[in-house]
Amino acid sequence: MGNSGAKETTSGSSTPQYDVVIIGAGVVGNAIARELSRYALRIAVVEKELDVGMGTSARNSGVLHSGIHYKPGSLRAKLNVEGNSLMEGLCRELKVKIQYIGKLTVAAEDEEMPTLHALKEQGEANGVPGLEILDPEDMEKLQPGVRGLKALFSPTTGIICPYTFTIALAESALLNGVDYFLGEEVREVKRNGQKFTVRTRKGLGLVSKVLVNAAGVLSDKVCRMLGINDYTIYPCRGEYLVLDKRLGHHLSTLVYPAPHKGKAGLGIHLTKTVDGNILVGPSNEYVDGPEDWATTSYIMGKLREEGEKLLPSLTTSDIIRSFSGIRAKQAPPEEGGFRDFVIESRTDVPGFVNLVGIESPGLTSSPAIARMVRDMVSALVPLREKPEFKPELDRMTGYFHELSAEEQADLVAKDRDYGEIVCRCEQITRKEVLEAIENPLGVKSVTALKFRARVMMGRCQGGFCLPKIVRILQEDFGYRPEDFFLYREGSHLFTGRVRS
Amino acid sequence: MGPKELKKGVVVVGGGPAGLAAAVSAKASGCDDVVIIERGRMLGGILNQCIHDGFGLHRFKEALSGPEYAQRFIDQVQDLGIETLLNTMVLSINDSREILASSREGLFRIRAGAVVLAMGCRERTAGAIFLPGTRPAGVYTAGVAQNLINLQNIMVGEEAVIMGSGDIGLIMARRLALEGASVKGVYEILPYPSGLPRNIQQCLKDFGIPLHLSTTVVELHGRARLKGVTVARVDEARRVIQGTESFIPCDTLLLSVGLIPENELSREAGVAIEPLTGGALVDDTLMTSVEGVFSCGNVLHVHDLVDHVSEEADMAGHFAARFAVGEMKPRDSYIPIAPGRGVRYVLPQKISGEMDVVISLRVAEPMEQKAIVGRDQNGRGIFRKKQVKLHPAVMMRIKVKKEKLQGVSSMEVGVEG
Incomplete structure (x- = not known):
C-alpha cells in the first residue's frame, strides 16, 4: 500500500548519519524515540513490520499495572510505579484514552490470604499508593457479583489501548523530527570505530553513535549480532478471546485471582478494554517461534470455559475474535516465573543501550524506561533540549461515537465526512478513516487502519466496512487490488482484477 | 445546535428487499409519510451484489437477478413518491420510537408513528x-x-x-x-x-x-x-x-x-429477542415487544428466498401503517405458538386468533414423508400439511385460517409421521 510518511529505502545514496538509532518500533522503542525527540538529536527508528506496534505491543491486555507484583528494588517494581504515575500526563498530551478503573486481586480461600497481605506489603514497599484489603461487602460495591473471601484493591491499576498509545508515541516522535524506517528488517549490526552501522535485508544502511536495542521478542537476536551471547528469549504465548461490547458493562473494575508461584503470567482473567470490549485471557504456553501468533482450539476452549465461569451471562455468540501475543521471557520453561528487565548501557560495546526481556509490565513501564534510557544516552551524546519540541498531538481524544448527539451534530456541520458512517459496528465515520489513511506515519496495510480508526474491530469483523474501505482506497487514493496488504509484506489481500 | 428534529409516519430502517417491500406496503395501506433510511449509497441492499439469477420465481414467476428483483420495488418506491434517505446510518432507536440518524447532511432525530426494522443480517x-x-x-x-x-x-x-x-x-x-x-x-x-x-x-x-x-x-x-x-x-x-x-x-x-440477524439497534430499543431465531419476538402483525415497532426480513429470521422476505415485509409494512394512523386496535390476549418435535423455530411466536396467519418455520433436520402438524392446548389438530421432503435449508410458510383458531389458547407445531 502506498501512502507513507515514514522513510522509504533509498539505495545508492550516502548512508544517513544519526546520533541514535533504535531497533524496534514497539511501545518501548517508540517511548524512547519520543522521549529523545525533546533533544537536538538525529534519531531513527528501524522496524521490520510495515507499521509500529505490530508485535507484543498490540497483543496484550492493555492493563496499566499498579506495581504490587514485583520485588522491591527490582527494575520492574521501580519502573512500573514510575511509569504508572507518568501515564496520565502523557496520555493527556497524546490524546489517548486512559481509565484508572482499579483492580481487585481476589483470595478465594484462606490459604491465599497470606499472598494478599504479602502483595500489599510489597506494593507499599514499591510505593504503590492507596492499597486496601477489602471485605466482600466493599468488593461487591466495586464489582457487583464478585465472589471471594477478601480482595486487595489497587486504585492505580488502569486500562489503555496499547496500540493506540504506541501509535501516538510514534506520531509524536515523528512530528518532533524522528525518522521512521518501516518494513526494514535489521540483518546486520556492526561497530566500527566510534560508530554503529545497521544494515537491513532490503539494503538500507544507517550509521549511528548510539544504538538502542528495543527489539522485544527478538532482542536476543540483536544482541548476538553484536557478539553478546548473554541472553536468550523464551517466547511464551498468551491467547485471548475478545467479547462483544454488549457485555462491557458487566465489568466496572478489574478482577484477578490471587497469583500462584512459578506461573509465567497472572492467570486467566477478564479485562475490560477502554473501548468497551472484554478480553478473556491470557493463557501461558512456551512456544518455538517469537512470532507464532496462532490460536489453538485447545486454549480457546479453555478460555471459553473460564470465561463462562467468570461471566455467567456469556454465550458463544458474544465471542467475536481470538488473538495471541508473545511474552519476551528470559525465564526458561523449567524455571518459570519472571526475571527482571535488563536495561543496560554496555561497557564492552560502548554506545549500545540494550533492553532485554521487557515483558509485563512493559507497557506500564514504557515512559519510565524511556527516561532511564534517556539518562543512559546523555552519558554517550550531549543532550540539548529543543525549544521547538511539541508535546501535544492535535487531535480529538477517542472516537465520534463516544460524543453526545449534540457534539456529533456540531462536528458533522463543520465537516460532512463526520456524517458518513463507514464502520457500522463501531460507528466509525469516514472522517476518522480518512484521518487514519492520511496519518503522519503513513498507511501500508489494512491493519494500520484498523489500529488507528477502529474499523473492522466490531462484531462483524469488517464484513460491512472492509468493502467500503477498499472502495475509498480505490476511488479516492488510487489503490490497485495488488496494493492492499493485510498487515505485513506478502500478506496480499487480493490477487488482481476479476476482468480487465 | 444539536440534531435536526423531524416527524414521520412510518420509518423503515433499511432499504434492502424487506425495507423496500415494507415501505411500498405501508404507503399503499394509507400512511402518507413513509421514509426509508438506507446506509448504503443506493437502495436494494445485499441484492445489489447478487448478480446470479433465481430471484422472484414465486413472486413474479420469473427468474430475475438480484438487482432486477430490487428494481421492481425501487420503481414502486419512486412511483409512490416514498422519501428515501441514502448514505444515512441510524445510530440509535429508543422505545419511544425516536430515531437518531447521521448523514453527510447532518444529524437528525425522527419521531416515528411506527418503525419497521429491516436491517437484514450479517455473516458469522x-x-x-x-x-x-x-x-x-x-x-x-x-x-x-x-x-x-x-x-x-x-x-x-x-x-x-x-x-x-x-x-x-x-x-x-x-x-x-x-x-x-x-x-x-x-x-x-x-x-x-x-x-x-x-x-x-x-x-x-x-x-x-x-x-x-x-x-x-x-x-x-x-x-x-x-x-x-x-x-x-x-x-x-x-x-x-x-x-x-x-x-x-x-x-x-x-x-x-451462518447468518446472524443484525439486532443491535433493536436491542437498544428494548425489543425482546427470541434466541431460536436471533430476531425479535413478534405477534401476527409482526409487531415486536415494543409498541409500534415492527420487524421483517432477515433481521427477524434468516430467510431462504427473497420472495418470502417480500411477502413478510408486505405484512409488516401494512400493519405499521395501520398503527401509525391509529387504526390498530390493541389486543387483550394472545395465543402463544411454540415449536414442537422436529421443528427448530416457529414465527410469529404469538397470535391474536382474530385473523388468518402465516406461520413460518424450519425443521431441525432433513426428513422424508412427514407432516407438519399444529395442535392446540388439548392436542386437537389445528392444521396438517404433508411434505414429501423436509429440509432445514428450506423455510416453510403455512397459512392458517382464523376459523381454525376458535377455542385455541395455545399452539404447538411439530413434525409427525
Missing part, C-alpha cells in the same frame, strides 16, 4: 466460530468476497476452499470457478448441506465442485497469505475424528457458516 465470522491457527490474508466471509468480486472487480484469490455450505458459499464457489479460480471443495460440518437443494445442483454438481459432508476446516496455515487449511472429518457430536486430518493447499478460504 472466523472469530465467531473459533477457527484456530494463524491469521493470514485470504480469509473472507462469502458475502464480502461477493461484494469485492461483483461490485468492485477485485479477485480475492486463485485456489479456494469453501467452509460451510450456506447458500452464499455455494453461489461463490460457482462464481470463483466461473472466473477461473480452482475451487478445491466445500466442507460442511453437518451431515447434510445448509444451502438449498437447487444451489447444490446448480453451483456444485454442475461445476464438478466436491461437497464434503461431516467434514470441516480445523486449522489455518500461513503467516502472510493463506497457504492451506487442515480439514478433518467429525463425528455425530461434531468432534474431530483423530487421524482423518488432511492438508489442502489454497490461498483463499471463504466462510459460509
Whole structure:
C-alpha cells in the first residue's frame, strides 16, 4: 500500500548519519524515540513490520499495572510505579484514552490470604499508593457479583489501548523530527570505530553513535549480532478471546485471582478494554517461534470455559475474535516465573543501550524506561533540549461515537465526512478513516487502519466496512487490488482484477 | 445546535428487499409519510451484489437477478413518491420510537408513528466460530468476497476452499470457478448441506465442485497469505475424528457458516429477542415487544428466498401503517405458538386468533414423508400439511385460517409421521 510518511529505502545514496538509532518500533522503542525527540538529536527508528506496534505491543491486555507484583528494588517494581504515575500526563498530551478503573486481586480461600497481605506489603514497599484489603461487602460495591473471601484493591491499576498509545508515541516522535524506517528488517549490526552501522535485508544502511536495542521478542537476536551471547528469549504465548461490547458493562473494575508461584503470567482473567470490549485471557504456553501468533482450539476452549465461569451471562455468540501475543521471557520453561528487565548501557560495546526481556509490565513501564534510557544516552551524546519540541498531538481524544448527539451534530456541520458512517459496528465515520489513511506515519496495510480508526474491530469483523474501505482506497487514493496488504509484506489481500 | 428534529409516519430502517417491500406496503395501506433510511449509497441492499439469477420465481414467476428483483420495488418506491434517505446510518432507536440518524447532511432525530426494522443480517465470522491457527490474508466471509468480486472487480484469490455450505458459499464457489479460480471443495460440518437443494445442483454438481459432508476446516496455515487449511472429518457430536486430518493447499478460504440477524439497534430499543431465531419476538402483525415497532426480513429470521422476505415485509409494512394512523386496535390476549418435535423455530411466536396467519418455520433436520402438524392446548389438530421432503435449508410458510383458531389458547407445531 502506498501512502507513507515514514522513510522509504533509498539505495545508492550516502548512508544517513544519526546520533541514535533504535531497533524496534514497539511501545518501548517508540517511548524512547519520543522521549529523545525533546533533544537536538538525529534519531531513527528501524522496524521490520510495515507499521509500529505490530508485535507484543498490540497483543496484550492493555492493563496499566499498579506495581504490587514485583520485588522491591527490582527494575520492574521501580519502573512500573514510575511509569504508572507518568501515564496520565502523557496520555493527556497524546490524546489517548486512559481509565484508572482499579483492580481487585481476589483470595478465594484462606490459604491465599497470606499472598494478599504479602502483595500489599510489597506494593507499599514499591510505593504503590492507596492499597486496601477489602471485605466482600466493599468488593461487591466495586464489582457487583464478585465472589471471594477478601480482595486487595489497587486504585492505580488502569486500562489503555496499547496500540493506540504506541501509535501516538510514534506520531509524536515523528512530528518532533524522528525518522521512521518501516518494513526494514535489521540483518546486520556492526561497530566500527566510534560508530554503529545497521544494515537491513532490503539494503538500507544507517550509521549511528548510539544504538538502542528495543527489539522485544527478538532482542536476543540483536544482541548476538553484536557478539553478546548473554541472553536468550523464551517466547511464551498468551491467547485471548475478545467479547462483544454488549457485555462491557458487566465489568466496572478489574478482577484477578490471587497469583500462584512459578506461573509465567497472572492467570486467566477478564479485562475490560477502554473501548468497551472484554478480553478473556491470557493463557501461558512456551512456544518455538517469537512470532507464532496462532490460536489453538485447545486454549480457546479453555478460555471459553473460564470465561463462562467468570461471566455467567456469556454465550458463544458474544465471542467475536481470538488473538495471541508473545511474552519476551528470559525465564526458561523449567524455571518459570519472571526475571527482571535488563536495561543496560554496555561497557564492552560502548554506545549500545540494550533492553532485554521487557515483558509485563512493559507497557506500564514504557515512559519510565524511556527516561532511564534517556539518562543512559546523555552519558554517550550531549543532550540539548529543543525549544521547538511539541508535546501535544492535535487531535480529538477517542472516537465520534463516544460524543453526545449534540457534539456529533456540531462536528458533522463543520465537516460532512463526520456524517458518513463507514464502520457500522463501531460507528466509525469516514472522517476518522480518512484521518487514519492520511496519518503522519503513513498507511501500508489494512491493519494500520484498523489500529488507528477502529474499523473492522466490531462484531462483524469488517464484513460491512472492509468493502467500503477498499472502495475509498480505490476511488479516492488510487489503490490497485495488488496494493492492499493485510498487515505485513506478502500478506496480499487480493490477487488482481476479476476482468480487465 | 444539536440534531435536526423531524416527524414521520412510518420509518423503515433499511432499504434492502424487506425495507423496500415494507415501505411500498405501508404507503399503499394509507400512511402518507413513509421514509426509508438506507446506509448504503443506493437502495436494494445485499441484492445489489447478487448478480446470479433465481430471484422472484414465486413472486413474479420469473427468474430475475438480484438487482432486477430490487428494481421492481425501487420503481414502486419512486412511483409512490416514498422519501428515501441514502448514505444515512441510524445510530440509535429508543422505545419511544425516536430515531437518531447521521448523514453527510447532518444529524437528525425522527419521531416515528411506527418503525419497521429491516436491517437484514450479517455473516458469522472466523472469530465467531473459533477457527484456530494463524491469521493470514485470504480469509473472507462469502458475502464480502461477493461484494469485492461483483461490485468492485477485485479477485480475492486463485485456489479456494469453501467452509460451510450456506447458500452464499455455494453461489461463490460457482462464481470463483466461473472466473477461473480452482475451487478445491466445500466442507460442511453437518451431515447434510445448509444451502438449498437447487444451489447444490446448480453451483456444485454442475461445476464438478466436491461437497464434503461431516467434514470441516480445523486449522489455518500461513503467516502472510493463506497457504492451506487442515480439514478433518467429525463425528455425530461434531468432534474431530483423530487421524482423518488432511492438508489442502489454497490461498483463499471463504466462510459460509451462518447468518446472524443484525439486532443491535433493536436491542437498544428494548425489543425482546427470541434466541431460536436471533430476531425479535413478534405477534401476527409482526409487531415486536415494543409498541409500534415492527420487524421483517432477515433481521427477524434468516430467510431462504427473497420472495418470502417480500411477502413478510408486505405484512409488516401494512400493519405499521395501520398503527401509525391509529387504526390498530390493541389486543387483550394472545395465543402463544411454540415449536414442537422436529421443528427448530416457529414465527410469529404469538397470535391474536382474530385473523388468518402465516406461520413460518424450519425443521431441525432433513426428513422424508412427514407432516407438519399444529395442535392446540388439548392436542386437537389445528392444521396438517404433508411434505414429501423436509429440509432445514428450506423455510416453510403455512397459512392458517382464523376459523381454525376458535377455542385455541395455545399452539404447538411439530413434525409427525
